Amino acid sequence: MSEPRYNVILTGAIQPGQDRTAVAARLANLMKLPQEKAQALLQGTPNKVKGGVDEATGERYRAALEKSGAVVELQAEPALATPPEPQLEPMATAPAPQVEPAADTEQDADPDTTPDTTPYAAPADDHLHPDEIRYCSHCGGEAPRLARVCPHCKRKLPTLGRSREVAALLAFLPTGSWGIHRFYLGQWWGIFYLLFSWTLIPSLVSLVEFVVFLCTSREKWDEKHGHKSGSSAWVWLIVGLFLMVMVVGILAAIAIPAYQDYTVRAQVNQTLLEAEDIELEVEDFIQRTDFVPNSAIDMGLEEVGQFTYSSWVMTENAVITITFDDGVSVIAGETLTLVPYLQDDQFIWDCTGGTLVSKYRPPECRP
Secondary structure (H helix, E strand, O other): OOOOOEEEEEEEEEOOOOOHHHHHHHHHHHHOOOHHHHHHOOOOOOEEEEEEEOHHHHHHHHHHHHOOOEEEEEEEOOOOOOOOOOOOOOOOOOOOOOOOOOOOOOOOOOOOOOOOOOOOOOOOOOOOOHHHEEEOOOOOOEEEOOOOEOOOOOOEOOOOOOOHHHHHHHHHOHHHHHOHHHHHOOOHHHHHHHHOOOOOHHHHHHHHHHHHHHHOOHHHHHHHHOOOOOOOHHHHHHHHHHHHHHHHHHHHHHHHHHHHHHHHHHHHHHHHHHHHHHHHHHHHHHHHHOOOOOOHHHHOOOOEEEOOOEEEEEEHHHEEEEEEOOOOHHHOOOEEEEEEEEEOOEEEEEEEEOOOOHHHOOHHHOO
């Protein structure tokens, strides 16, 4: 019984996660085809690229073609129902040529016998590992991952990994004191920069690193950082949480004192509004009796009066002294005086006296 034979079929599909244009470029370079013809092989229609090969040869073809990102299948040729009739051959050394339907993309060379001329021969043992190669976007050819120039078309390749210039810039900017350049390089210990960012130490260290980064040669930089494609997600999560805490802390440090000042000013204003009733009683008493009281008792009131956030007493010449209590802890014990005097037969109350600081007083009561 003869050994089964197989056809190598390009299914017209590409492997998951692959770009169709890049696959076509690699396929064109591998099979020595024009770019347009390689793209036509990836339109969803199966195409036979090699027929009548044994299983081992077919697997080598499939492995080589799958490196380009295409989907390849091996299909066994159907066994003949009846043995073929013998045919006379004109010469024993000249076998009849093999004819196959899909001859457009088929190559008759055997990868075992003509490895140098077969465009899609199985890769040699020294072929680059998939994790160590990259593909040129211009010609689709393979190149070492850290190569800067395509060995096939001699065009410049884009830089992979972490950029030396970007890392140096992040170290030079204020972000250097936060260790952002270390997180950019995928180094988790940049968290220590964040923890000590309130000191000058991370800033000085990042400036030194800025100079070191720029003085590092391209070869050494690529050897150390060129293979890194990004930082771990959890590292950036920690950085984000830390920065969020810092922002919230800064906002709280600004907003809380501002809110406290606003609250104290509101309580002082309320106290002055409550004092207006006492001021009217004093004015009315003076007009009725033509006498200036020297204490609240002279007016028939309690010696010490109470407001919502303070207490008050009246001293000589009807001067009212307001003392804020513990209900306003920021200004507890501070005083504000109300001194009456006549101007054009009208009572005017001077509220600029006392120990209360100016920022808590209304504008008309500031000294």
